[in-house]
Amino acid sequence: MEGHVVPLIDGDQEVGFYFKGKGEFSLPIDQVDELTVVRFNLARNTKVKLRQGIGDWFLDIPISELNFLHEGLKLPAFESSDAAINESIPGSLEAFRKKNLMAGWRNRSYVMLTARHNLPAQAAWYLNILGEKGLWEFARDPWTARSEQLWFARPRSSREGKHAWNDLVLAPISVRNLGTPPRRPVMPPFVLKNLNLEMQALANGTGSYVATETFFPSSAGMKMMRLKLDNTILDGSTGGIVLHHLHLKKVTQDGQSLRFDHRENEILLELLKPTELGSPLQLRFEVEGDFLVHPDGDNRWELGNETWFPSTEIEGMRFTATAKIRSEKPFIPLATGQVVSQREEGDFHILETKLDQPTWSFFIVAGKYLFEEETRNGLKVRVASYAHKSNSDRKLAKLVLDIAQYYENILGPFPVKELNVVQRNEWGSGQAPNGFLFITNEAFNPQMGLLNQWFSQGINQRYAHEIAHQYWGNQVMIANAEENWISEAFAQYCSAFVIRSGKGESDFNHLIAEWTARSRDQAEWGTIPTLARTLALDDGPTTFRIRWSLLYGKGAVLLNKIHREIGDQAFVTLMRSFQKSVKGRPGTTQDLINLLKIIAKKDYTPFFEKYLWGTAMPD
Numbered sequence: 001m002e003g004h005v006v007p008l009i010d011g012d013q014e015v016g017f018y019f020k021g022k023g024e025f026s027l028p029i030d031q032v033d034e035l036t037v038v039r040f041n042l043a044r045n046t047k048v049k050l051r052q053g054i055g056d057w058f059l060d061i062p063i064s065e066l067n068f069l070h071e072g073l074k075l076p077a078f079e080s081s082d083a084a085i086n087e088s089i090p091g092s093l094e095a096f097r098k099k100n101l102m103a104g105w106r107n108r109s110y111v112m113l114t115a116r117h118n119l120p121a122q123a124a125w126y127l128n129i130l131g132e133k134g135l136w137e138f139a140r141d142p143w144t145a146r147s148e149q150l151w152f153a154r155p156r157s158s159r160e161g162k163h164a165w166n167d168l169v170l171a172p173i174s175v176r177n178l179g180t181p182p183r184r185p186v187m188p189p190f191v192l193k194n195l196n197l198e199m200q201a202l203a204n205g206t207g208s209y210v211a212t213e214t215f216f217p218s219s220a221g222m223k224m225m226r227l228k229l230d231n232t233i234l235d236g237s238t239g240g241i242v243l244h245h246l247h248l249k250k251v252t253q254d255g256q257s258l259r260f261d262h263r264e265n266e267i268l269l270e271l272l273k274p275t276e277l278g279s280p281l282q283l284r285f286e287v288e289g290d291f292l293v294h295p296d297g298d299n300r301w302e303l304g305n306e307t308w309f310p311s312t313e314i315e316g317m318r319f320t321a322t323a324k325i326r327s328e329k330p331f332i333p334l335a336t337g338q339v340v341s342q343r344e345e346g347d348f349h350i351l352e353t354k355l356d357q358p359t360w361s362f363f364i365v366a367g368k369y370l371f372e373e374e375t376r377n378g379l380k381v382r383v384a385s386y387a388h389k390s391n392s393d394r395k396l397a398k399l400v401l402d403i404a405q406y407y408e409n410i411l412g413p414f415p416v417k418e419l420n421v422v423q424r425n426e427w428g429s430g431q432a433p434n435g436f437l438f439i440t441n442e443a444f445n446p447q448m449g450l451l452n453q454w455f456s457q458g459i460n461q462r463y464a465h466e467i468a469h470q471y472w473g474n475q476v477m478i479a480n481a482e483e484n485w486i487s488e489a490f491a492q493y494c495s496a497f498v499i500r501s502g503k504g505e506s507d508f509n510h511l512i513a514e515w516t517a518r519s520r521d522q523a524e525w526g527t528i529p530t531l532a533r534t535l536a537l538d539d540g541p542t543t544f545r546i547r548w549s550l551l552y553g554k555g556a557v558l559l560n561k562i563h564r565e566i567g568d569q570a571f572v573t574l575m576r577s578f579q580k581s582v583k584g585r586p587g588t589t590q591d592l593i594n595l596l597k598i599i600a601k602k603d604y605t606p607f608f609e610k611y612l613w614g615t616a617m618p619d
């Protein structure tokens with residue numbers, strides 16, 4: 001490196017340095033599992049190519065300016081520089097920071113403060129590089145993301161639309177987990193075990209709640225705790241962007257107020273004392289704001305897709321829950337869990353729910369709904385529509401029960417006792433958190449014979465997919481982004497089973513052939529576990545096509561290959577055993593391999609090595 005350096009001082013502490021000159025930053029890309037995604041993201045977003053060194057691949061980034069902030073590192077003393085030469089440096093630093101310090105994927109100060117106050121001491125850093133190829137950030141977060149990550153950024157193009165709050169678009173390049181072997185979910189610092197919620201929701205869109213949350217620490221000596229909580233919720237449904245706010249008013253532990261900071265959708269908390277292994281902590285959060293967004297000014301609001309209550313990373317979301325929701329009329333609330341009580345008190349609808357099985361999400365919706373309920377064999381399906389009332393709602397409830405019953409035969413008892421089928425005023429999408437099935441307007445169209453529609457159109461295969469998510473993704477939970485394929489591929493493959501039972505073998509084979517063709521087309525561009533990172537910044541359709549074809553298509557094709565090898569009976573036993581043995585826990589590829597060893601008497605490790613972690617397609 002050649003150029004000028006100034007130390008960065010915070011108080012009397014040296015916290016980093018700024019460099020302007022000529023140099024190179026070189027990062028080994030030595031985790032085989034990410035080579036495909038690193039190559040794709042580099043090729044599609046930067047001009048940089050990997051260099052093959054001895055044994056490993058390297059990413060070389062030329063530097064013209066560099067800003068380095070760190071915690072817990074001992075750096076060599078810098079040569080004292082000629083003050084006259086360096087006169088221009090503070091100005092350059094100022095300009096660099098204004099222009100190039102990206103909003104990033106994390107709040108920098110939270111990462112540094114956590115590393116400073118938690119034990120054992122671990123290094124944390126943020127390295128921002130401006131090179132001729134663009135802007136890069138290499139960060140190490142030892143406590144919450146528990147990884148080292150390299151990101152590439154460039155200014156948002158005018159075609160992509162300017163946003164006041166974010167001028168840069170970012171692509172993940174490399175992720176290396178800390179303290180966890182590759183292919184294992186990262187151990188989260190805190191696991192959320194229980195949520196108790198009391199919410200008051202007013203008809204004008206404002207609300208307040210008290211969330212009492214019980215966490216288990218995964219290590220001792222943590223004084224600082226970081227949680228996710230959105231500051232703002234964006235409502236883009238009206239054309240412009242309307243900002244709604246969540247205001248964290250107070251956090252207490254054992255009745256004492258905690259010091260906290262809430263910004264950039266994260267909370268930093270200072271706990272009363274360092275964590276002790278085996279001692280759960282109970283925190284009480286008070287939140288208020290205008291966070292009950294009514295999309296399109298519709299007569300409904302929904303919470304669930306935003307991080308609307310203090311939450312950990314997904315690896316740490318394993319909680320049971322109780323909730324009491326007071327919703328001002330005319331909005332009737334529905335929430336995750338079984339209904340304990342439903343009543344009216346003056347101007348309010350009151351709903352109390354309880355959830356005994358662990359979940360990773362908590363949804364609340366409220367609206368001027370019309371309800372249709374149907375119960376069969378202990379499963380209650382509640383259809384909530386709001387645009388109109390028609391007998392299609394009853395047909396829909398019966399159809400959901402038919403499919404649920406079919407799944408009970410092959411997968412075991414339906415995971416929930418109550419399933420809320422809720423209309424969203426959109427077209428062509430679906431979502432299925434615990435106890436919910438969100439479906440869009442086409443399902444409520446009274447013009448079409450629903451049963452015909454279900455079994456004749458692709459959209460209906462998708463509803464079978466969504467119902468299967470009560471098993472895959474909810475009863476067997478999602479371990480992390482890499483293991484998300486378990487939930488999607490099994491839900492997809494189960495939907496093909498529904499088609500087979502409803503329409504016969506040839507429709508089933510047609511579906512598999514279509515998924516095979518689509519995934520063959522895209523196979524070389526990605527591996528299933530890294531799809532969430534596969535990203536072409538300026539090409540949304542390509543990104544979507546690769547992710548969709550491989551996550552849903554190739555994932556289901558791999559299950560079909562196993563199915564063909566081991567036969568109908570063994571495959572159903574495999575799915576049933578998976579549901580039974582992993583119930584209430586996150587499911588992993590290793591769980592699947594272990595079950596296959598028992599059921600099929602074969603080691604499928606090389607199979608997943610080649611087709612899941614690799615880009616090969618099975619015959």
Ligand SMILES: [Zn+2]
Nearest residue numbers: 465469488491
């Ligand atoms: Zn899905």
